[in-house]
Amino acid sequence: MAAEQDLMGKLMSLCKRRGFIFQSSEIYGGIGGFWDYGPLGVELKRNIKDAWWRDMVTGHDDTTVSAGAPTTYEMVGLDASIIMHPQVWKAVGHYDLFHDMLVDCRTCKSRFRADHVSTSECPRKPSKHPGEHHECDLTEPREFNLMFKTHVGALFDPASEAYLRPETAQGIFVNFKNILDTTRVKLPFGIAQIGKSFRNEITPRNYTFRSREFEQMEIEFFCLPDASRDWYTYWRDLRFAWYTSLGLQSDKLRLRDHGPEELSHYSCGTADIEYAFPFLECGEFGELEGVAHRGDFDLRSHMEGKLVRQGDGFVLELDADGNPRYPGSGKDLRYFDPQTRERFIPHVIEPSAGADRATLAFLCEAYAEDEAPDDKGKLQSRVVMKFHPRLAPVKVAVFPLVKRERMPDIAQDIYRELKRRWNVIYDENGSIGRRYRRQDESGTPYCITVDSQTLEDQTVTVRDRDTLEQIRVATKELMNFFDEKLNM
Numbered sequence: 001m002a003a004e005q006d007l008m009g010k011l012m013s014l015c016k017r018r019g020f021i022f023q024s025s026e027i028y029g030g031i032g033g034f035w036d037y038g039p040l041g042v043e044l045k046r047n048i049k050d051a052w053w054r055d056m057v058t059g060h061d062d063t064t065v066s067a068g069a070p071t072t073y074e075m076v077g078l079d080a081s082i083i084m085h086p087q088v089w090k091a092v093g094h095y096d097l098f099h100d101m102l103v104d105c106r107t108c109k110s111r112f113r114a115d116h117v118s119t120s121e122c123p124r125k126p127s128k129h130p131g132e133h134h135e136c137d138l139t140e141p142r143e144f145n146l147m148f149k150t151h152v153g154a155l156f157d158p159a160s161e162a163y164l165r166p167e168t169a170q171g172i173f174v175n176f177k178n179i180l181d182t183t184r185v186k187l188p189f190g191i192a193q194i195g196k197s198f199r200n201e202i203t204p205r206n207y208t209f210r211s212r213e214f215e216q217m218e219i220e221f222f223c224l225p226d227a228s229r230d231w232y233t234y235w236r237d238l239r240f241a242w243y244t245s246l247g248l249q250s251d252k253l254r255l256r257d258h259g260p261e262e263l264s265h266y267s268c269g270t271a272d273i274e275y276a277f278p279f280l281e282c283g284e285f286g287e288l289e290g291v292a293h294r295g296d297f298d299l300r301s302h303m304e305g306k307l308v309r310q311g312d313g314f315v316l317e318l319d320a321d322g323n324p325r326y327p328g329s330g331k332d333l334r335y336f337d338p339q340t341r342e343r344f345i346p347h348v349i350e351p352s353a354g355a356d357r358a359t360l361a362f363l364c365e366a367y368a369e370d371e372a373p374d375d376k377g378k379l380q381s382r383v384v385m386k387f388h389p390r391l392a393p394v395k396v397a398v399f400p401l402v403k404r405e406r407m408p409d410i411a412q413d414i415y416r417e418l419k420r421r422w423n424v425i426y427d428e429n430g431s432i433g434r435r436y437r438r439q440d441e442s443g444t445p446y447c448i449t450v451d452s453q454t455l456e457d458q459t460v461t462v463r464d465r466d467t468l469e470q471i472r473v474a475t476k477e478l479m480n481f482f483d484e485k486l487n488m
Contacts, residue, residue: 033204033212043393080171385443
């Protein structure tokens with residue numbers, strides 16, 4: 001465990017040093033649970049989101065369900081607003097479920113969940129549980145809303161209260177009818193969205209793993225109720241394979257089904273894709289993505305009102321007067337099947353991934369230490385980020401060996417040509433070995449060096465980040481060479 005914690009410390013240091021991740025508002029002492037992505041971090045995260053959108057939405061393959069017949073499906077996109085009508089969160093139960101009972105310590109100013117006091121750690125030394133220090137002064141449990149509250153309009157009164165969304169899913173469900181009315185989609189089909197969500201976490205921790213502002217990559221896949229179990233299995237397997245295809249080792253990744261006691265109030269079945277982050281205890285895994293079978297819960301809730309489980313199904317929750325406690329929209333959100341001429345509420349499979357957690361997992365996976373020769377051929381230790389080429393923030397770095405004999409001019413011409421297609425940088429400062437080291441820490445897969453031989457035969461040295469192999473490639477072949485290497 002000490003070695004893993006040391007690895008996490010080294011990774012966090014590299015992320016700050018190379019511009020992957022910064023503490024938000026750092027010059028003012030920072031603010032807990034919020035992080036900023038620097039020049040390399042924003043490129044890495046954007047590449048992850050682009051890969052997800054390309055693989056899941058615009059470039060997805062047709063599939064075959066268990067019956068054996070080929071079944072094609074459509075995917076469309078959405079970008080819903082962060083602030084929605086407050087009734088959205090009441091109808092689906094978030095307004096009630098996102099409340100916790102908390103206690104505060106008047107001495108150390110820390111806050112703890114009331115049901116976790118016996119297992120939480122007081123920040124004072126020596127380590128003890130809250131309330132065990134003589135100086136501890138805990139308050140009575142108080143209700144705490146995990147949704148960020150705000151006000152819409154100029155007046156700060158109860159009628160203007162609204163919330164920053166705690167998830168992106170509901171923006172998809174409330175637009176279900178709009179998408180049916182404006183597109184030609186037919187079941188089965190999916191609606192995808194990438195966007196920010198906010199949860200007022202009590203104790204944000206483990207770097208960017210648990211933050212108060214985070215980004216989700218989410219799909220709501222609508223299908224026939226009778227086929228929903230097959231589609232649930234399909235999306236579980238597809239999403240797990242996506243992570244391994246981009247470099248997460250299978251022994252650090254697992255697919256875990258939820259037990260009955262873990263299932264959310266809406267779920268007919270859920271599986272988590274989990275990764276063994278280095279900040280966790282040996283043998284522990286942290287959630288990267290959840291794949292949930294939501295049944296017809298959400299669309300029904302937005303039609304009828306807040307539902308509560310009763311046996312194997314759901315019934316409308318009523319108030320003391322027998323009226324819906326939190327009414328739905330009253331809109332008809334059923335799907336009309338043109339073949340059977342029937343109307344029904346589709347079932348939904350939800351693959352919900354965290355873009356920030358995925359970024360952190362790929363950072364952890366990429367970090368490596370090995371040896372590489374310096375300018376004099378002597379082996380020196382190096383830190384290298386071994387990102388998959390699709391995810392690497394910078395794809396190629398271009399160097400002139402020295403700043404003379406037209407080498408910078410040729411290198412800049414190559415740089416300008418390649419940057420039309422990929423994120424490429426030009427660097428002429430420092431020794432060639434030092435420039436290689438900078439790119440190794442940035443995760444750049446390939447470096448091009450323009451040298452004296454280039455002046456003779458129009459070839460350049462291309463260095464591979466992982467193998468350290470150096471080969472000569474003709475300048476006129478560079479576009480084709482990298483097109484094959486980077487689009488693997």
